[in-house]
Amino acid sequence: MSSELKPLLDAYRAENRGEALDRDEIERRIIASLSKRRARGRRSLWIVPMGMGLLGSVALAATGGAELWRHFVGEAPRERSTATTSAPAGARSAAPSPHHEPELAQAPPVQTPPARPSDEAPEPPRRQSLEARAADEAENSVAPASARRAPPQRRASAAPHEQQPKPAHKPEQREQNPELTAYAAARRLQLEEHNPSAALRAWDSYLERFPRGPLSAEARFNRIRCLIELDQRERAIRELQPFAAGKFGRERQSQALTLLQALGELDR
Amino acid sequence: MHSLTLPQVYRDQHLNLIERLRAGELGAIAELYEEHHPALCSFARRLLADAQAAEDLVHDVFVVLPGLVHKFQPGKSMRAFLLSIAAHRARHHLRAARRRRQLLERVAREPLPASAEHPDRRLERERLSQVLARALDQLPLPQRLAFVLCEVEELGSREAAEIMGVPEGTVRTRLFHAKKRLVAWLAAEGLP
Numbered sequence: 001m002s003s004e005l006k007p008l009l010d011a012y013r014a015e016n017r018g019e020a021l022d023r024d025e026i027e028r029r030i031i032a033s034l035s036k037r038r039a040r041g042r043r044s045l046w047i048v049p050m051g052m053g054l055l056g057s058v059a060l061a062a063t064g065g066a067e068l069w070r071h072f073v074g075e076a077p078r079e080r081s082t083a084t085t086s087a088p089a090g091a092r093s094a095a096p097s098p099h100h101e102p103e104l105a106q107a108p109p110v111q112t113p114p115a116r117p118s119d120e121a122p123e124p125p126r127r128q129s130l131e132a133r134a135a136d137e138a139e140n141s142v143a144p145a146s147a148r149r150a151p152p153q154r155r156a157s158a159a160p161h162e163q164q165p166k167p168a169h170k171p172e173q174r175e176q177n178p179e180l181t182a183y184a185a186a187r188r189l190q191l192e193e194h195n196p197s198a199a200l201r202a203w204d205s206y207l208e209r210f211p212r213g214p215l216s217a218e219a220r221f222n223r224i225r226c227l228i229e230l231d232q233r234e235r236a237i238r239e240l241q242p243f244a245a246g247k248f249g250r251e252r253q254s255q256a257l258t259l260l261q262a263l264g265e266l267d268r
Numbered sequence: 269m270h271s272l273t274l275p276q277v278y279r280d281q282h283l284n285l286i287e288r289l290r291a292g293e294l295g296a297i298a299e300l301y302e303e304h305h306p307a308l309c310s311f312a313r314r315l316l317a318d319a320q321a322a323e324d325l326v327h328d329v330f331v332v333l334p335g336l337v338h339k340f341q342p343g344k345s346m347r348a349f350l351l352s353i354a355a356h357r358a359r360h361h362l363r364a365a366r367r368r369r370q371l372l373e374r375v376a377r378e379p380l381p382a383s384a385e386h387p388d389r390r391l392e393r394e395r396l397s398q399v400l401a402r403a404l405d406q407l408p409l410p411q412r413l414a415f416v417l418c419e420v421e422e423l424g425s426r427e428a429a430e431i432m433g434v435p436e437g438t439v440r441t442r443l444f445h446a447k448k449r450l451v452a453w454l455a456a457e458g459l460p
Binding site for chain 2: 004005007008009010011012013014015016017018020021022023025030033187215221254255
């Protein structure tokens, strides 16, 4: 059975080799996707609670919570004396605060003008509609953003299948990501070409151009590795200090401490 | 006193790789990519028989890796772990690759890359490869995976079982049925 498949298998293996794939392009895409994901995560850290807070306040206001709040804050007498509607009065009378009871008892005489409730009847709906609009805006500000975010991710994974002239996309992508290109170039010099002095220069120029890029901590650490390889231990030790102090996260801290320990041992 | 050397330090850092991966550290992913991309690219390319779909699959594996690395068991092979992620995520990419193949068959042929090889030999090899790619499209994904891992990538049934997450016996059964189906399809089509 295998003999029938053997020539096919040989041809298939030869035609479908992994080396034929553009490894640099894949790497660039991976880093870009992960950086984008990180940025999205960071954004959602404050967008989600903010949106929830806004929705919560809208819900509170819609259920008469605003009136309750005014009671507690102490705005209630002012509100009632100027424009008290009859509807929330029941709710107010149900409020457990004994201090407000006398005020409530005095309130009915103020309600004498019968035109007021009808005059002010449109007000709550207006308020509601404003709040509803605010809620809508809050929702819209989240929804389209996620909708906007989704397509690029899909584009990144799906579009290359469909659209043909693949090499045409690459220069554009490279131009769009000068940071990633610079990072990849420096990394290649260090890890593939094992040229620490050239890599050090590349990391320096990367950090000069993108001192606060998403990969700057990585770049700094890799730069220190270059220094170690170039036997510039004192500089390496000095530059490891912020990492050892935990300025760049716990993992980097422990690595920096290990490196520092090793450098100390080597010096002896 | 025990003294550390730089290679030892790097080894320690490698052990720390999993933790860094968990934290989604880009440098850790880049290191892992550096080490395992040849195996992964080869597997993806041979499983899907399509360069673009294979690139997308490899990209996906590394993008989802930080979220899945907690499933990695220390002491096991990282290569097998990455291949198993690829195997589990291959379905969608396989569909895309199949669609593309069918489209190319219907509309036009892909331009052949320039090669110093004799054109007749080159064409014949490409034809045979495409025959097997089409034959593989007839198999269900589990059988296709078993065939690609055991026959194309020439892995042992034990490693293939680890990658597919099934017992070795299941791999052998799937391989047997895959071969049977391939031979039957080729005979029915009068190929190669």
